[in-house]
Amino acid sequence: MKSIIPVNQPDLSPKAKTYVVDAVTSGWVSSAGPYIKKFEESYARWLGVRHAVTVTNGTAALHLALAALDIGQGDEIIIPDLTIISCPLAALYCGATPVFVDVDPVTFTIDATQLESQITKHTKAIMPVHLYGHPADMDPIMAIANKHKLYVVEDAAEAHGAKYKGKLVGSIGDIGCFSFYANKVVTTGEGGMVVTNNSKLADRMRLLKDLAHSPKKRFYHEQVGYNYRMTNLAAALGLAQLESVEKYIAKKKWMARMYKKYLTGIPHLVLPPQMPWAESVYWMYAITLTPDAPITKDTLRKKLLEQGVDTRDFFYPLHTQPILKKYHKKGDRFPVSVSAANRGFYLPSGLAISEKQIHQVAHVLNHTLTNL
Numbered sequence: 001m002k003s004i005i006p007v008n009q010p011d012l013s014p015k016a017k018t019y020v021v022d023a024v025t026s027g028w029v030s031s032a033g034p035y036i037k038k039f040e041e042s043y044a045r046w047l048g049v050r051h052a053v054t055v056t057n058g059t060a061a062l063h064l065a066l067a068a069l070d071i072g073q074g075d076e077i078i079i080p081d082l083t084i085i086s087c088p089l090a091a092l093y094c095g096a097t098p099v100f101v102d103v104d105p106v107t108f109t110i111d112a113t114q115l116e117s118q119i120t121k122h123t124k125a126i127m128p129v130h131l132y133g134h135p136a137d138m139d140p141i142m143a144i145a146n147k148h149k150l151y152v153v154e155d156a157a158e159a160h161g162a163k164y165k166g167k168l169v170g171s172i173g174d175i176g177c178f179s180f181y182a183n184k185v186v187t188t189g190e191g192g193m194v195v196t197n198n199s200k201l202a203d204r205m206r207l208l209k210d211l212a213h214s215p216k217k218r219f220y221h222e223q224v225g226y227n228y229r230m231t232n233l234a235a236a237l238g239l240a241q242l243e244s245v246e247k248y249i250a251k252k253k254w255m256a257r258m259y260k261k262y263l264t265g266i267p268h269l270v271l272p273p274q275m276p277w278a279e280s281v282y283w284m285y286a287i288t289l290t291p292d293a294p295i296t297k298d299t300l301r302k303k304l305l306e307q308g309v310d311t312r313d314f315f316y317p318l319h320t321q322p323i324l325k326k327y328h329k330k331g332d333r334f335p336v337s338v339s340a341a342n343r344g345f346y347l348p349s350g351l352a353i354s355e356k357q358i359h360q361v362a363h364v365l366n367h368t369l370t371n372l
């Protein structure tokens, strides 16, 4: 069979092996051990925040953030309609209600102009998502949050190193959440991080992620906690990856420049955005077909795979997810998210991608779209 250009291929730093072997050799394989602290401290320093707390994955990070903010039954969390299921799951785990807002037609991040109309007396937090590596428009989101006294929990799982008006995303809201899944810009295999400048919130997240032992009496419990502890092994890998993070960010930006160079001029394609106020890290090179394209996304993706190019779909709009349909308020419509989900997919974007592969992807796309 013909070789396939995979949609993702990680690039593990040479230090990864050294640090992980060191962690194994030391015997500190569980969640105590020096790499946890080193990884947390380096991450906080890199991001310019006061506290970083490791967790088991990005979904746990979102849940822990809401739990630490005492989000519970009857509270409403505003979430963009186009994102991963982890965002509404975090709300559901707390017994809260996810409320969906359509996305911006250019960046596909939460449409700040539609936020206020969804705020009720039950609203507690807004969860902007920096989708596919492009920041959400944080200034209007923060202004609305301040006006209505709402928390902002940033989902930066796809945007390590992306900047909003010069500030690293994840460091802008009350709490920032990251994932270190294998296809993310920084990986620990499976893992996540919550970050904040608020010491009380940091302490609360440290408590809740470790079973919420009573501070006075260990193994005595006055509140419901979770086991979201990262292992020292994962943190060793994370520290190694973080030491190369600027290289990885540069690689993603280089990939985007290469794709732009080779894809510009191909009919029916909309390339990913780069707003003047943003610095995207192009976590995945996400493209959409123009609404008038004479081919459906599904057919195009199938043809691309037949020619050795693997791609991935955008997320399904949250309001159409079977487990979330009951939260779709009557009369609310999401034309942008529906259209983006119908037309969008992403191209091979792994950190190990070569110019030859990018050129080949562009060649196959061009050949397919100009011969319809």
Ligand SMILES: *Cc1c(COP(=O)(O)O)cnc(C)c1O
Binding pocket: 057, 058, 059, 060, 083, 084, 086, 087, 129, 155, 157, 158, 179, 180, 181, 191, 192
């Ligand atoms: C990957 C991802 C998550 C979840 O992270 P996991 O580590 O897979 O749990 C959350 N939000 C977004 C936007 C993601 O892309």
